[in-house]
Amino acid sequence: MTPGLATMARVLGIPHPAVEAGSADPVVIENLEKVYDAEHEDIAVRAVAGISFSVKSGESVAIIGPSGCGKSTLLHILGCLDRPTKGTYRLGGRNVAELDDDELARLRNQHIGFVFQSFNLLPRMSAVENVELPLLYAGTKRAREKAFAALERVGLADRATHMPNELSGGQKQRVAIARAIVTGPSIILCDEPTGALDSKTGREVLALLGRLHADGATLLMVTHDLKVARSLQRALHMKDGLIVADGPSAIVVDAFARTADEEEGAPTS
Amino acid sequence: MMIGETVRTAWRSLLANRMRTALTALGMIIGVGAVVAVLAIGEGARASVEGRIRSMGSNLLVIRPARSTSGAVRSGRAQTLVESDATAIKQIPGIAAVAAESEGGAQIRYRENNTSSSVTGVTPSYFAIRSLTISSGLGFTDEDGRERRRVAILGANVAETLFAGRSPLGERIQIRGIVFRVVGVLDAKGAGMSSPDDLVLVPLGTHQGVLFGGDYLSSISVQMQDESQAATVQSRIGQLLRLRHRLRDDAEDDFEVRSQTEMLETMSTITGTFTALLGSVAAVSLLVGGIGIMNIMLVSVRERTREIGVRMAVGARRIDVLLQFLVEAVVVSLFGGILGIAAGYGGAIAIAKVGGWQTIVPPYAVALSLGVSVGIGIVFGVGPARSASKLDPVEALRQE
Numbered sequence: 001m002t003p004g005l006a007t008m009a010r011v012l013g014i015p016h017p018a019v020e021a022g023s024a025d026p027v028v029i030e031n032l033e034k035v036y037d038a039e040h041e042d043i044a045v046r047a048v049a050g051i052s053f054s055v056k057s058g059e060s061v062a063i064i065g066p067s068g069c070g071k072s073t074l075l076h077i078l079g080c081l082d083r084p085t086k087g088t089y090r091l092g093g094r095n096v097a098e099l100d101d102d103e104l105a106r107l108r109n110q111h112i113g114f115v116f117q118s119f120n121l122l123p124r125m126s127a128v129e130n131v132e133l134p135l136l137y138a139g140t141k142r143a144r145e146k147a148f149a150a151l152e153r154v155g156l157a158d159r160a161t162h163m164p165n166e167l168s169g170g171q172k173q174r175v176a177i178a179r180a181i182v183t184g185p186s187i188i189l190c191d192e193p194t195g196a197l198d199s200k201t202g203r204e205v206l207a208l209l210g211r212l213h214a215d216g217a218t219l220l221m222v223t224h225d226l227k228v229a230r231s232l233q234r235a236l237h238m239k240d241g242l243i244v245a246d247g248p249s250a251i252v253v254d255a256f257a258r259t260a261d262e263e264e265g266a267p268t269s
Numbered sequence: 270m271m272i273g274e275t276v277r278t279a280w281r282s283l284l285a286n287r288m289r290t291a292l293t294a295l296g297m298i299i300g301v302g303a304v305v306a307v308l309a310i311g312e313g314a315r316a317s318v319e320g321r322i323r324s325m326g327s328n329l330l331v332i333r334p335a336r337s338t339s340g341a342v343r344s345g346r347a348q349t350l351v352e353s354d355a356t357a358i359k360q361i362p363g364i365a366a367v368a369a370e371s372e373g374g375a376q377i378r379y380r381e382n383n384t385s386s387s388v389t390g391v392t393p394s395y396f397a398i399r400s401l402t403i404s405s406g407l408g409f410t411d412e413d414g415r416e417r418r419r420v421a422i423l424g425a426n427v428a429e430t431l432f433a434g435r436s437p438l439g440e441r442i443q444i445r446g447i448v449f450r451v452v453g454v455l456d457a458k459g460a461g462m463s464s465p466d467d468l469v470l471v472p473l474g475t476h477q478g479v480l481f482g483g484d485y486l487s488s489i490s491v492q493m494q495d496e497s498q499a500a501t502v503q504s505r506i507g508q509l510l511r512l513r514h515r516l517r518d519d520a521e522d523d524f525e526v527r528s529q530t531e532m533l534e535t536m537s538t539i540t541g542t543f544t545a546l547l548g549s550v551a552a553v554s555l556l557v558g559g560i561g562i563m564n565i566m567l568v569s570v571r572e573r574t575r576e577i578g579v580r581m582a583v584g585a586r587r588i589d590v591l592l593q594f595l596v597e598a599v600v601v602s603l604f605g606g607i608l609g610i611a612a613g614y615g616g617a618i619a620i621a622k623v624g625g626w627q628t629i630v631p632p633y634a635v636a637l638s639l640g641v642s643v644g645i646g647i648v649f650g651v652g653p654a655r656s657a658s659k660l661d662p663v664e665a666l667r668q669e
């Protein structure tokens with residue numbers, strides 16, 4: 001634990017879960033826990049070990065921490081792809097634990113845009129069809145038109161009819177981002193969005209996410225790239241399923257870089 | 270998601286695995302094709318039997334000796350009818366004509382050609398009652414029977430078998446080793462059960478006196494003036510025969526009088542049973558086709574777990590996933606079903622050509638096949654589709 005960071009955050013007047021958790025915020029998490037194999041004491045893994053924080057509308061938040069500390073697990077819960085073992089998660093004021101599968105599907109469809117490290121485009125569908133997919137599940141009218149518009153926003157209008165295997169990694173990720181934003185979600189969750197890309201295309205993708213954020217999107221991004229983390233407004237430092245620091249990215253990331261240097265082996269880039 | 274979109278998606282993923290889809294559909298093609306072909310054979314048999322019975326002439330009643338039963342065992346037909354019964358029946362009002370018939374099988378020979386055939390002894394009225402026409406030569410006269418003349422009229426097939434296209438008129442053939450002169454040939458009536466094409470007709474008197482001996486008849490055909498009198502005439506005949514056969518009040522009839530309608534009913538029951546039997550054998554292959562679909566859907570769900578995860582991540586509900594796979598199963602089986610109907614049609618035509626059976630694909634078989642195909646798709650697709658829809662999004666996404 002680095003309690004100093006939380007204190008620092010408080011001193012600087014930066015929101016910290018222990019200090020305040022505005023119920024109007026799009027994401028509010030309290031004492032969230034995720035235990036894998038909870039029924040077997042000996043092999044149970046507390047991937048998320050009781051964390052609280054909230055995200056304000058329009059904020060951009062980096063989640064950093066060593067491998068296996070529970071970042072992806074947390075993001076999956078935020079994306080309603082997974083359910084927490086304990087604690088509450090409010091998305092847009094609704095307690096997700098009380099929702100049934102269909103309502104969760106609707107949340108994923110309408111309120112959450114999820115961007116995966118490995119793109120997760122459907123291989124047999126063209127770019128525009130991939131982007132259209134959430135709209136089809138939503139039953140939106142003029143889906144094709146809106147999918148084109150989303151592709152235009154990510155600068156791929158000219159690749160609309162290409163199949164995923166005809167696109168570069170960066171282009172694939174931009175298609176995936178277009179798919180994530182096409183329904184106008186209230187939060188965009190990215191799990192190492194540049195993890196599978198070289199640094200140049202990675203920068204393009206990050207620039208795109210930056211533009212979306214500038215346009216008002218709320219962004220949560222798991223990343224190993226500390227430069228990227230620094231470029232966001234706020235950072236959460238996770239360790240062993242806990243948030244050990246939460247504050248302005250510059251401060252949290254620098255502190256993380258120092259501990260990482262001391263411990264060695266953790267990513268330093 | 271709109272159903273149209275779902276069907277399109279299903280079709281595309283089926284196209285992505287053409288060979289697999291084709292082989293899966295093949296199971297259905299064979300199953301549906303077999304069922305359609307069997308139903309076509311059944312329907313053809315029914316139609317040909319019906320045609321045969323109808324072609325026997327209208328307003329017809331047929332009297333036969335009763336089936337005698339000793340204990341539970343059927344022991345053939347009793348010999349109870351004689352020619353004088355026929356003569357007596359003719360006096361009943363409402364009757365236009367009466368023919369007496371006596372059947373027996375025999376070897377027929379013309380020179381080195383041999384065939385075995387049913388030889389029926391008939392009275393001259395037989396031809397008119399059974400609507401048989403003579404294509405060449407003459408019919409029988411009353412004298413032919415009275416004087417036991419050794420003359421014969423051949424069915425079209427028998428004539429063809431023995432004479433191979435040459436005119437049999439005036440030729441001498443041997444029936445049971447006895448020489449007969451051919452005086453006529455019947456017009457062909459077409460294939461079918463107990464077709465007159467396969468008969469050899471001789472005068473009744475000759476049949477009883479020269480060929481087989483005995484006075485007994487195998488049947489009496491009665492033509493009524495008007496079909497509406499059938500019930501009255503039938504009961505009059507019954508009374509008359511009971512009287513003539515000196516049956517006591519408590520004795521059962523030793524004959525049976527059956528109308529054409531009753532014969533049609535009996536025959537359609539028989540062909541119906543036969544069709545149902547063959548049909549259920551064919552239906553087993555449909556079951557196999559269905560299992561093939563289930564198998565391929567299980568594989569497909571497993572292979573596409575990640576796709577399912579992605580779809581769920583972008584907002585697919587469980588019902589959307591379920592429908593996607595269910596529709597896919599139904600599309601394969603319906604696709605196979607439609608091709609199967611075509612195959613069944615083809616099979617029916619081939620059977621008619623090669624086997625010489627009449628085959629008719631009944632319209633209900635087409636509707637039934639389509640319905641059954643959809644049903645099989647649903648029944649065998651719902652399991653895999655449900656397992657797909659039950660997947661946990663995060664687990665599904667984790668799959669490589």
Ligand SMILES: Nc1ncnc2c1ncn2[C@@H]1O[C@H](COP(=O)(O)OP(=O)(O)OP(=O)(O)O)[C@@H](O)[C@H]1O
Nearest residue numbers: 036037045046047066067068069070071072073074
């Ligand atoms: N399905 C699972 N069953 C059991 N344990 C799991 C499962 N998924 C993750 N874990 C464990 O939970 C912990 C957190 O995993 P998580 O994937 O959230 O880590 P992460 O911070 O995303 O790591 P990385 O930076 O390497 O992606 C790890 O110890 C992992 O082994």
Ligand SMILES: [Mg+2]
Nearest residue numbers: 071072073191
């Ligand atoms: Mg991870």
